[in-house]
Amino acid sequence: MPTIKLSFCKAMKNNKLTAYFDQFKTGLLQTYPGLGLSYFEECFILSQLSIEEFLKKVNEKIPLEYITGKAFFYNHYFMVSNSVLIPRCETEILVEMALSYLASLTCLEVVVADVGTGSGNIILSVVNDTNKKIRAIATDLSFDALVVARKNGACLQKDDSEVIFVQTDRLLGVDEQFNLIVSNPPYIKRQLDEKKVHASVIQHEPHMALFLEDSQYEAWFTDLFAQVRDKLKPGGMFLMEGHEDHLEKLQELAMQMSLAKVQILKDYNNRNRFLKAFKE
Numbered sequence: 001m002p003t004i005k006l007s008f009c010k011a012m013k014n015n016k017l018t019a020y021f022d023q024f025k026t027g028l029l030q031t032y033p034g035l036g037l038s039y040f041e042e043c044f045i046l047s048q049l050s051i052e053e054f055l056k057k058v059n060e061k062i063p064l065e066y067i068t069g070k071a072f073f074y075n076h077y078f079m080v081s082n083s084v085l086i087p088r089c090e091t092e093i094l095v096e097m098a099l100s101y102l103a104s105l106t107c108l109e110v111v112v113a114d115v116g117t118g119s120g121n122i123i124l125s126v127v128n129d130t131n132k133k134i135r136a137i138a139t140d141l142s143f144d145a146l147v148v149a150r151k152n153g154a155c156l157q158k159d160d161s162e163v164i165f166v167q168t169d170r171l172l173g174v175d176e177q178f179n180l181i182v183s184n185p186p187y188i189k190r191q192l193d194e195k196k197v198h199a200s201v202i203q204h205e206p207h208m209a210l211f212l213e214d215s216q217y218e219a220w221f222t223d224l225f226a227q228v229r230d231k232l233k234p235g236g237m238f239l240m241e242g243h244e245d246h247l248e249k250l251q252e253l254a255m256q257m258s259l260a261k262v263q264i265l266k267d268y269n270n271r272n273r274f275l276k277a278f279k280e
Contacts, residue, residue, distance in 0.1 A: 031061045043068050063204050074125040078152050083144035084118040085209045090267045095125045098182050101237050102130050114138040115170050115183035120149035124156045134161040139168050171227040181228050184241040189214045225257035232279035244272040
């Protein structure tokens with residue numbers, strides 16, 4: 001009898017979700033581009049909220065990943081909060097490139113840095129999907145972001161690898177030399193680019209991880225590239241996500257800072273999205 005009641009309640013909730021989705025689909029798609037009913041239902045289940053609480057947060061246009069506290073990225077669910085960016089599928093390309101590079105190395109143990117780790121989704125995905133033994137340092141300026149990253153690390157870190165989460169600006173104070181440095185840094189110019197950013201992102205996601213002041217943009221990346229150059233081992237690779245409108249200028253900057261073989265790579269939509277470089 002309890003099973004019958006439970007099934008009946010679940011069916012009623014699903015019916016209510018379906019009715020809500022159908023009625024407000026246009027508005028939902030404006031807030032959550034590409035949203036489908038099945039994912040909407042999955043988010044309700046993941047949230048572990050009552051349907052009334054869940055729909056109240058949806059009506060407040062809170063990102064679904066912040067409602068559920070979870071975001072799927074690459075092969076795993078990651079805990080997220082409004083202290084970290086919501087992982088995007090385009091960033092999975094960065095993980096794939098990192099894994100391909102690590103697979104090409106003859107050494108069995110590698111040292112990796114993740115600059116601006118946020119939830120830790122990039123470095124922890126790399127650690128979990130390579131057969132290399134990894135020692136990694138993942139940095140972030142935000143204490144609250146590192147709280148989330150360490151929780152994810154406790155769940156996803158492999159026994160044969162080590163990820164140390166460090167609060168610092170980029171790689172300041174980090175003494176290691178790395179085979180690979182990856183980064184998804186803040187790359188949106190606040191004044192020039194903000195109008196192109198979805199309103200929900202501006203309202204809910206951490207601005208520290210999104211924006212740089214226009215006047216500081218070039219200097220910030222010049223410093224980053226100098227740190228990368230100094231911290232990479234000879235032959236080491238740097239991978240970074242960036243803004244399609246600014247990557248050509250950043251490519252020039254990276255070359256000026258003596259990084260070699262600097263390439264701009266595309267995302268799934270054939271837009272400039274990543275910078276790849278090496279230390280000779």
